[in-house]
Amino acid sequence: MKWTDDRSDNVDDRRGSGGGGAIVGGGLGTIIIAAIVFFLGGDPSAILSSGVSSPQRTEQRQLTQEELNTKEFIRMLTKENEETWTQVFGQNGMQYRPARVVLFERNTDSGCGTAQSAMGPFYCPADQTVYMDMSFFSELQQRFGAKVTEFTVAYVLAHEMGHHVQNLLGTLDKTNEARRSRRYSEEQLNRISVATELQADFYAGVWARITGDREKSFIEPGDLESAVNAAEAVGDDNIQKRSQGYVNQESFTHGSSEQRKEWFMKGYNTGDIRQGDTFSQLTR
Numbered sequence: 527m528k529w530t531d532d533r534s535d536n537v538d539d540r541r542g543s544g545g546g547g548a549i550v551g552g553g554l555g556t557i558i559i560a561a562i563v564f565f566l567g568g569d570p571s572a573i574l575s576s577g578v579s580s581p582q583r584t585e586q587r588q589l590t591q592e593e594l595n596t597k598e599f600i601r602m603l604t605k606e607n608e609e610t611w612t613q614v615f616g617q618n619g620m621q622y623r624p625a626r627v628v629l630f631e632r633n634t635d636s637g638c639g640t641a642q643s644a645m646g647p648f649y650c651p652a653d654q655t656v657y658m659d660m661s662f663f664s665e666l667q668q669r670f671g672a673k674v675t676e677f678t679v680a681y682v683l684a685h686e687m688g689h690h691v692q693n694l695l696g697t698l699d700k701t702n703e704a705r706r707s708r709r710y711s712e713e714q715l716n717r718i719s720v721a722t723e724l725q726a727d728f729y730a731g732v733w734a735r736i737t738g739d740r741e742k743s744f745i746e747p748g749d750l751e752s753a754v755n756a757a758e759a760v761g762d763d764n765i766q767k768r769s770q771g772y773v774n775q776e777s778f779t780h781g782s783s784e785q786r787k788e789w790f791m792k793g794y795n796t797g798d799i800r801q802g803d804t805f806s807q808l809t810r
Contacts, residue, residue: 527677528743534605539597540630542587596660600627603680606744607687610736614799615694625690626655627683647682649689651698656686670768672759673752677745681730681753681790688729691799692722714809716779720762721804723780724789727757728802731793739797750794757790758783 589597608624615622628634633642637653646665647658662682667674692698701722704710710718734753738745758764761783763773780786793802 527675527680527746527749528741529599529602530606530741530744532605532609533598533601534608534624534627535601536608536624537597537601537604537627537629539589540628540634541593542589542631597629599676599679600629600658600683603683606737606741607684607733610733610740611687611691613740614732614736618799620694623654623694625649625687626653628655628657630657630659631661632659647686649686649693651689651693654690654693656683656690658683658686666756666759670759670764672756674756675749675752677749677752678756680749681734681756684730684733685726687733688726689722691729692725697722697725713776716777717809718805719779720781720785721808724785724808725802725804727781727786728789728793728804729799731790731795732797732799732802733793735794735797750791753790754787757786761786 604624604627608622612622612624628636628641630641631643633640634657635641636650636657637655638648638650641648641650641657643659643661646662647656649656663674663679666672666678672678689698701718704718705715730753734745734750760780762778762780763775763782766773766777775782781789789802789804
């Protein structure tokens with residue numbers, strides 16, 4: 527992908543700052559989430575707040591040149607998300623409020639509790655912030671078979687920004703209310719979760735299309751393929767096969783590899799936020 531000259535000031539790089547110690551008390555539930563639901567979305571408060579931070583601190587250190595380059599890359603991607611979603615919201619008579627992005631290592635404080643690397647990238651609605659430990663991408667390649675490129679990172683960030691869009695539109699409020707209402711079975715709640723995640727994939731596709739139209743040559747040959755490859759790698763069926771050796775479709779929370787590819791490409795091909803009603807198709 528081609529870098530632009532745009533940079534956002536809404537990126538907080540906490541790497542090297544001497545973060546807190548490891549989470550204790552998360553128990554088996556956290557381990558299962560980390561291994562199977564590795565691509566966290568929506569509101570992670572219940573999971574993150576279940577752990578307790580230990581008081582140990584890591585030593586501060588200087589960031590490497592590679593890490594500084596990564597920060598500039600994330601600042602660029604964040605700005606391109608801000609510009610695209612400001613444009614989309616404006617065209618639909620709404621005002622977009624940018625999300626913040628926090629880069630961290632091991633763990634850090636978030637509005638949803640203590641964030642830790644094992645959870646993967648996630649969006650916290652409470653403070654409207656995306657949290658990313660870049661070591662996730664090594665895990666994505668080594669454990670789940672994705673070929674990681676710059677556009678892989680762009681897709682993951684765009685997916686989490688998709689959750690921010692859902693938050694601004696009130697979608698996350700509705701899904702969280704459904705969980706709290708106790709009117710739905712576990713299977714029905716899983717379908718709601720799948721619809722939520724696939725819609726975030728759809729929004730990532732919309733972002734890629736509109737950004738590519740605005741910034742000529744931003745998307746280069748092979749970029750879409752790497753995004754699709756990452757989407758397929760974090761499909762529930764692929765993760766379950768690799769982690770437990772079999773697939774249980776009723777336990778899906780993020781969608782199959784094929785579904786994730788389908789909705790990302792639908793977002794890209796239409797470029798129309800109004801075409802992303804995953805809920806009417808998946809929760810009937």
